[in-house]
Amino acid sequence: MERKEKITVVGAGSWGTALALVLADNGHDVRLWGHNPKQIEEINQLHTNKKYLPGVELPNNIVGYNTLKDALNEVETCILAVPTKAIREVLNDMANVRQEPLTIVHVSKGIEPDTLLRISEMIEDEMPEHLLQDVVVLSGPSHAEEVSMRHITTVTVSSKNIEAAEKVQDLFINSYFRVYTNPDIIGVEIGGALKNIIALAAGITDGLGYGDNAKAALITRGLAEIARLGTKMGASPLTFSGLTGIGDLIVTCTSVHSRNWRAGNLLGKGQKLEEVLENMGMVVEGVRTTKAAYQLAEKYQVKMPITTALHNVLFQHANPKDEVDALMTRVKTHEMEDLANVLSSEQ
Numbered sequence: 600m601e602r603k604e605k606i607t608v609v610g611a612g613s614w615g616t617a618l619a620l621v622l623a624d625n626g627h628d629v630r631l632w633g634h635n636p637k638q639i640e641e642i643n644q645l646h647t648n649k650k651y652l653p654g655v656e657l658p659n660n661i662v663g664y665n666t667l668k669d670a671l672n673e674v675e676t677c678i679l680a681v682p683t684k685a686i687r688e689v690l691n692d693m694a695n696v697r698q699e700p701l702t703i704v705h706v707s708k709g710i711e712p713d714t715l716l717r718i719s720e721m722i723e724d725e726m727p728e729h730l731l732q733d734v735v736v737l738s739g740p741s742h743a744e745e746v747s748m749r750h751i752t753t754v755t756v757s758s759k760n761i762e763a764a765e766k767v768q769d770l771f772i773n774s775y776f777r778v779y780t781n782p783d784i785i786g787v788e789i790g791g792a793l794k795n796i797i798a799l800a801a802g803i804t805d806g807l808g809y810g811d812n813a814k815a816a817l818i819t820r821g822l823a824e825i826a827r828l829g830t831k832m833g834a835s836p837l838t839f840s841g842l843t844g845i846g847d848l849i850v851t852c853t854s855v856h857s858r859n860w861r862a863g864n865l866l867g868k869g870q871k872l873e874e875v876l877e878n879m880g881m882v883v884e885g886v887r888t889t890k891a892a893y894q895l896a897e898k899y900q901v902k903m904p905i906t907t908a909l910h911n912v913l914f915q916h917a918n919p920k921d922e923v924d925a926l927m928t929r930v931k932t933h934e935m936e937d938l939a940n941v942l943s944s945e946q
């Protein structure tokens with residue numbers, strides 16, 4: 600029998616709440632912290648979080664907290680489930696109320712523009728060393744809407760300290776939520792973050808009226824450019840054929856639950872970015888990540904044509920259809936890059 604723990608989930612949005620449910624199902628005492636007092640009142644009095652997970656009833660062992668100090672009191676592990684753009688602010692608040700070291704399990708999918716840091720690196724950068732036990736990432740093909748219905752889901756945990764990852768595996772694993780470990784934290788974080796770019800692009804092509812062939816092309820060639828960048832950054836190429844690579848690409852590019860796909864779909868149908876983001880009401884991580892990935896492609900001198908096309912649409916007001924046409928009419932090439940390199944060196 601696994602030890603039951605007090606665990607704090609920081610961030611009471613869709614993913615934080617769904618993960619709180621998994622932990623509660625496993626018998627842990629779960630504290631769900633959110634910055635909106637009305638939402639916390641709803642969680643504690645009605646046992647619902649209607650804005651983020653409509654129709655889902657929360658069990659009694661999930662208790663809402665509005666004060667970070669109380670939420671983190673006597674807790675060894677915290678799940679960090681806020682959008683990438685809020686991470687530094689929240690970590691700073693956490694550092695101000697903590698005295699003891701904490702293991703932080705982050706579940707966000709993004710890269711910080713300009714610093715180009717992965718999220719585990721942002722945590723190491725922001726959290727004072729004496730307050731940080733371990734940093735673990737939990738990622739994979741997992742929509743909150745399905746997890747909260749206890750639908751079968753598989754994810755991966757990774758950390759520089761594999762024992763910390765294994766401990767988190769034990770906290771979450773159950774009969775509907777299967778957790779694997781992978782020591783390649785770079786690959787896990789890069790795959791999880793960059794799939795959102797491809798999901799936005801898949802939404803755009805669907806919005807433009809293209810079909811399954813276009814989507815399959817985006818998933819496959821998207822994976823190629825994610826792996827091209829990721830391996831240059833030090834990831835294992837094998838990670839991109841796993842849950843946090845192709846697995847997450849499939850779920851995000853093909854699901855109506857996907858916030859990134861939905862945002863892309865509206866863009867493809869002609870809505871403006873500002874209008875789309877205002878109406879979503881939930882985080883669309885792929886937008887900021889496109890900016891970061893575009894900068895990473897320049898830094899590492901890696902060709903990322905889909906990312907570049909999306910960057911043009913999002914930030915240069917390019918027409919989505921023109922960008923699709925430009926992608927399709929690039930100079931012809933080989934599919935497998937190793938083969939292209941061999942052939943060009945033979946010429």
Ligand SMILES: NC(=O)c1ccc[n+]([C@@H]2O[C@H](COP(=O)([O-])OP(=O)(O)OC[C@H]3O[C@@H](n4cnc5c(N)ncnc54)[C@H](O)[C@@H]3O)[C@@H](O)[C@H]2O)c1
Binds near residue numbers: 613682
């Ligand atoms: N929703 C999913 O199915 C899912 C699955 C896997 C990973 N993720 C990742 O999890 C992260 C969170 O996504 P989500 O879907 O839960 O987002 P969400 O929009 O549903 O919720 C975000 C939550 O963060 C809170 N928040 C925003 N800014 C804050 C701040 N400055 N301080 C404190 N709280 C703040 C919001 O109030 C909200 O409760 C993202 O990186 C996302 O990519 C989401």
Ligand SMILES: O=P(O)(O)OC[C@H](O)CO
Binds near residue numbers: 708740798850
């Ligand atoms: O809804 P999305 O597009 O933010 O994706 C959520 C998860 O990352 C899917 O694994």
